[in-house]
Amino acid sequence: MSAPPYKLASRAFCPHGTVIQLGRVRIGGDEVVLMAGPCSIEGEAMIHQIAAMVAEQGGTVLRGGAFKPRTSPYSFQGLGERGLKYLRDAADEHGLLAVTEVMEIGQLELVAKYADILQIGARNMQNYPLLREAGRADVPVLLKRGLCATIEEFLLAAEYIMAEGNRRVMLCERGIRTFADHSRFTLDIAAIPVLKERTHLPVLVDPSHCMGVRDKVLPMALAAIAAGADGLIVETHPKPEQALSDGPQALLPQQLAQLSERLEQVAVAVGRTFTKSPVEVTSP
């Protein structure tokens, strides 16, 4: 096999694997990581309530969108900076890290001020100017795989970030587009062991967007961990029927609790760990 076109992202560059450490959270280590939160940040009370739920279930990273890439220009586009503030406060209050999406270069500085991890979405996976700029930021990046990106294109996108100096990149499989019409996207579980072989970067999985319905998120989440993923990023909402975006796929509180419990067991079955009740939270 000839050398891959990516260098810094290749497994050969760091054979033992990369662990991204953020306070007490280690992404890519033995412990699998649970990131959870709403699709969009809709208000202050709501994000605090969810942060409490997430922390209680062993989640260590709070997700939530302030700038939303919506297919239609007429859909809710997010709260912007106000949303970022709510997210930061809620995360801090519950000892969580915060991850949120950045959609354009002009938002990067602002988002980096509030977030611990910058998310670059699937639609922007080949937005090269944005990747380069994220490569100059001093914040880890969660890069989602494009809907029809090959593994090579995915790793070359990571390479764009890394080539600018930012080596703290984590990859996220979120489903690809296929003919299959029983899920919104086909979660490509096979990408997990393939990525673990070709790159040293941590691999996360988002099982919420692809399934589109909350009842199918749990089995897919467990499958991802069984296949070797380093963590999950899921959507949850206390009252999904009132969510401003993607309500049907958000886990109910009791479903998040069930995921947390099962996650612990499956992690152990594959030689990993997950602690539902972490040691008491102290400021990082």
Next chain:
Amino acid sequence: MSAPPYKLASRAFCPHGTVIQLGRVRIGGDEVVLMAGPCSIEGEAMIHQIAAMVAEQGGTVLRGGAFKPRTSPYSFQGLGERGLKYLRDAADEHGLLAVTEVMEIGQLELVAKYADILQIGARNMQNYPLLREAGRADVPVLLKRGLCATIEEFLLAAEYIMAEGNRRVMLCERGIRTFADHSRFTLDIAAIPVLKERTHLPVLVDPSHCMGVRDKVLPMALAAIAAGADGLIVETHPKPEQALSDGPQALLPQQLAQLSERLEQVAVAVGRTFTKSPVEVTSP
């Protein structure tokens, strides 16, 4: 939601789920089932050796092809009836059931004489005359999903069998064709929970064909069980480098042992069971 076009295969027809009982083996029950064996039956000694391996690792069904559907007319096409005899003997000697593929109506009676379960391959999923004829046989059928079949088409294919009287059908996800080029087929793990919701029939997964390389079979097998599959059908070979077909994807003996061990743990994590060392084998 309107009624599905399939009736006998629908979950509503048998809400509690179907268990296919064959001797001491229950397919679709709490215990997950391990079916294993070579791609093709290549000789008597070889299939006996593999049967011993399979039984030792908790497998209960021996797989192996005597009639092989090969993409090229110039490839090895299987041993035919001689292969069936070897398979039957090997299975009997080690207290296993036998599953093997039937490719055409003319072979059906012969194959049914030797096998406990008739396999209908992905390429024949919409071979309606064959489905009908299998529906008149008194042997359970393992029906593989076509490479680009929707869930509805898959269940309508099962309906073709069931409509003729044979209600003992088990379904098998084996990977779909997508743009993704890092695996031969994309194993559609999401099909598992969707099938479990829409049909009462047992759902198996073949993680060998889609991955094409043995090192990636274990994570996909565990993912399938974590997502709710009722069992696995995998390829294994004591000396895969000498296999006449599909050697690179056959698990080595130690890999089958590792699968068996992990399988037990993952099954428990999702509320199922798998017993590596079954109670001593007595004739069924």
Next chain:
Amino acid sequence: MSAPPYKLASRAFCPHGTVIQLGRVRIGGDEVVLMAGPCSIEGEAMIHQIAAMVAEQGGTVLRGGAFKPRTSPYSFQGLGERGLKYLRDAADEHGLLAVTEVMEIGQLELVAKYADILQIGARNMQNYPLLREAGRADVPVLLKRGLCATIEEFLLAAEYIMAEGNRRVMLCERGIRTFADHSRFTLDIAAIPVLKERTHLPVLVDPSHCMGVRDKVLPMALAAIAAGADGLIVETHPKPEQALSDGPQALLPQQLAQLSERLEQVAVAVGRTFTKSPVEVTSP
């Protein structure tokens, strides 16, 4: 580039291209061929009426199904031998050839008795026993590409037929399965020039099944000829709203006339011919 795995089907085997001559009809020559007719043969009067329409518009081959592969076991399955007789009579009366589908080995002799060309459908493209048997028949075969078959698999399927002695095989692109949801299948026009390069066999296109709606058939038919196809096979029906299968995609009589007219012009534009009003029909 290494040698392809197919031999008899490869362009190298017959560099100047194969022309299949049947009476006055030449498939694969300069003149593009129009095959048309109903999805299913529904009755005697109807098939005669359609045969008249087809002949009037320069069609030379009458299509129509007597044995129908239907996704659901509960759908209309065709008239069987009675349909074959109607088809033969209608074709003869209007100086047309007849093409119809054979679904299983057991039907082959019967269908060959009535048809000038045996059609093997997309779902049976890898039904190897059927391909082999068709390879022993003394009748040309129209082989449709499977819904997710690669070009190599398609040509290997043709090779199965040819390896048994029957060299008169024509290939038919009919649309592949993709994520695109604005047509039932994605007509892979690029397959035409690729096939013309890799094989010497004639290449036809079926633009009816993929589009699913009659208003979109004309542009796709013309595109196929512009891209180098040797002919078309389309569905037409005088009263499509009464058709027992696939009515919405059948061309209305005036649409068939329009296709015929445009076909003539596009054929000339790419250096081919099509004659709407052939010389007076005499028995072949």
Next chain:
Amino acid sequence: MSAPPYKLASRAFCPHGTVIQLGRVRIGGDEVVLMAGPCSIEGEAMIHQIAAMVAEQGGTVLRGGAFKPRTSPYSFQGLGERGLKYLRDAADEHGLLAVTEVMEIGQLELVAKYADILQIGARNMQNYPLLREAGRADVPVLLKRGLCATIEEFLLAAEYIMAEGNRRVMLCERGIRTFADHSRFTLDIAAIPVLKERTHLPVLVDPSHCMGVRDKVLPMALAAIAAGADGLIVETHPKPEQALSDGPQALLPQQLAQLSERLEQVAVAVGRTFTKSPVEVTSP
């Protein structure tokens, strides 16, 4: 059928169809439009030479990239503003319009200074901030369909531009990602008639990127026009073996001449026009 989620882009908004007039060039009218040029602008002499070729063959728009979105960060990324100047000069000297890609908001003003048409590439089809900004520009936009975008997503992307005020949008089909491995992308010819039905915007086709080899570009280009496209955008290069990017797919000068000639004939066959030798060029 319920109302589509896009409004300004819908056919209902402008039932007779939009014609974008730029000097003497009308995009979306009876005459089909030929846009041609190199993948990247590589130097001054080269782009002038190509402009002469394009004008001679009836092309009216010169294409060429100054900012290139490349999959690898280590590939040639374009000449930037210097390239834009060369493009402008070459276009002006030969009475052509100029189209070139804009990759990020920060480049928009610069590119708009030099180009007559802004191209937004497939990878940026859902780069919503860029779409919005292009919607505020006073320059027509050529929007390429994303590799796995549905028609609805494509039209919603156009809607993002139009909602900001810029109504001069033209759409470009350039191939989608499928399992098919005989072309780099599968040119979705069916998208042409479907788009013509659902939207009033002009529809162009790029047959160069999908095929990847120059010998297959001509049949696909003709197919696109036969199916109803309003124009083509193709790559051409006098010495493709020396091209810095995508040389293998660039048409040779004699191939561009052949395309021009055939284009004229196919256009007429479908009721359109194309004039290889336009009336003598005078400044617009």
